[in-house]
Amino acid sequence: MARRVTLRDVAKDAGVSVTTASLVLNKRHSRLSEETRRLVFEAAERLKYVPNQSARSLVTKNTMLVTLIVPDIENLFFASLARCLEEECQQQGYSLIIANSDDSRETEHALIGQIVARGVDGVFLIPARESFGRLDELQADVASIACPVTLLDRMVTGGWCDGVGFDNRHGGSLAAQCLIDAGHTRIGCIAGEGNANRRRQGFVDTLAAAGISLDPRLDVVGNYRFDSGFAAAYAMAQAGATAVFCCNDLMAAGMLRRLGELGLRVPEDMSIIGYDNILARFGMPIEVTTVEQHVESLAAESWRMLYARILEHAGDDDARPWLSEPQTKLLEPRLINRGTVKVLRGCRQGEE
Amino acid sequence: MARRVTLRDVAKDAGVSVTTASLVLNKRHSRLSEETRRLVFEAAERLKYVPNQSARSLVTKNTMLVTLIVPDIENLFFASLARCLEEECQQQGYSLIIANSDDSRETEHALIGQIVARGVDGVFLIPARESFGRLDELQADVASIACPVTLLDRMVTGGWCDGVGFDNRHGGSLAAQCLIDAGHTRIGCIAGEGNANRRRQGFVDTLAAAGISLDPRLDVVGNYRFDSGFAAAYAMAQAGATAVFCCNDLMAAGMLRRLGELGLRVPEDMSIIGYDNILARFGMPIEVTTVEQHVESLAAESWRMLYARILEHAGDDDARPWLSEPQTKLLEPRLINRGTVKVLRGCRQGEE
DNA sequence: CCGGATGGCTAAATCCTTTTAGCGCGCGGA
């Protein structure tokens, strides 16, 4: 293969030393004449010089690579997140390696091993579900990574690692408040493991504060997928719920569909609140009142945090910087009203 | 930062030369005593040695990185594909960098520039929509890449570059045959740019061969998204179609939903065929007869092709290997019957 | 006229591996 153009070639062509060429091209022109700079740039241009990233990494010790470990990119929320993160990284010249842990502790462990070997500059980690109960293993793995790590969306409040996520309890409470304000009292909820459960918690607490309790028959466990919303719809309607809080939009979509099949109208016969506001991004403009998690913000905020760490890390010769004082940032979700919550007669509030 | 353990450290610890250590660890034990090998392995183990990939890349000239340029990872089909490709690559020890072109020619161009700079070992490229009409630019970009490139899903039959995709015309023809066999004659189609249009072509041709023509009012242009299926449903029903071919499942889902709202039953009042069979992977088990594109096969096949090229490429000192004779592989889609096509009375075929 | 500062540039060291070329030794055959 025709050898690639090296810096030496450029230097020779420009009639200067390799050092000078490097200095010019990296804009480190401490004291270089305009003339010399022009010569080097022209030579580089003419020869179509592209620096060898491996060689550069070898000496600068940064690879301009960031890894994202995601449980499953085939999850709409994570797909969106990956998209936004990639954009953020790209803007600063970093490339994003994406790897799926498949929610498996073992796979996650293996991937982290690879990361160590490859020596990336930073890591976004969305812990696998299987790591929830195996915190010590996860921590050990993270500790073995020689570059900054930021936890995303899950397990972010541990305080042992940088983390950015959403305030799920507060999101649940927003949903509850919306239903309370609309005068609902027979309310259902379909939750699920992890964050969904936190949403449910905020939801339940807020209802309780308003003197409303969740009928156990209306308090079901979902799986974040369309089918569990679909499956739960009938029982909800049967049990006489007037409103249901679905802990993500996909379950809400399943429920909407099933209700439609059952001949029930939303919101006339049943009010629905979803969570995520992710469907629209995928060309599925399901009209449902929902608690939005602004993915762009999550991506921007976490990159900001990781990038800052990467910069710190570069200029240090001692300990792991982010072990010093891990940061946690919780973003606030926001209710988006799309009219699938019916205001019950005689229960209007706030308006005269 | 505590300097990472290098090969020199291992060698010193094991009491051998760096060369020997390298030889042992890379399993190139041409002629090394069992004893020496043990020593080196133990030292490496003890010191937790991890080779520096940058240094290795510098000399071996391969980075163990593969890039996937995808128009938009927030497209269900591409998300699935990315997932599968990542798995394939991972298995051979390669990491996958994912970058979104956003269907923009300019972004694609910029990304390819980065690829050249980073020097990855292989590239999966799903061309941006904007590149469809600017083939020469795309070709120039691809030619500038110094490693094997495989086109995926789009523009794969050009013959100027390796490519793997599905036979879209044939897929369309499968859909048509299904409807013909069921005795439908007033048939609608919602297509779209690119592959959808190829599917439509196969569909139309096969219908024509059976003496059926598509009413122009029933021949609409979609955008691959839920909403365009949703929007087209009413017109289809109005115009008296008994069956509609939706060129992807998302449009089929939109149509199903709208038909439901209109009080029309599927398949009793309207038969529907989708395309992709992608929704189930995302937890949306929409029951619709569809033409399946087996994503795993696409991923496996394209990785096989790319990997073979990477191996060729490694051992060559001359021309670009894949310029010699580009390969094209078309995979066959498959009809999955899920009962959303009604067999019209008096038109049964094949069964007695 | 001299010493020191400064401007413009470069030689050489360094980063860490892989890989090539070959060294020294013991042994078997001539």
Next chain:
DNA sequence: TCCGCGCGCTAAAAGGATTTAGCCATCCGG
């Protein structure tokens, strides 16, 4: 005795950048 060979191992080069230390003029102030 000597040659050649295979074995086990290693010194040194190569790979392409960044970075440190410093050289040589010129210029300015005293």
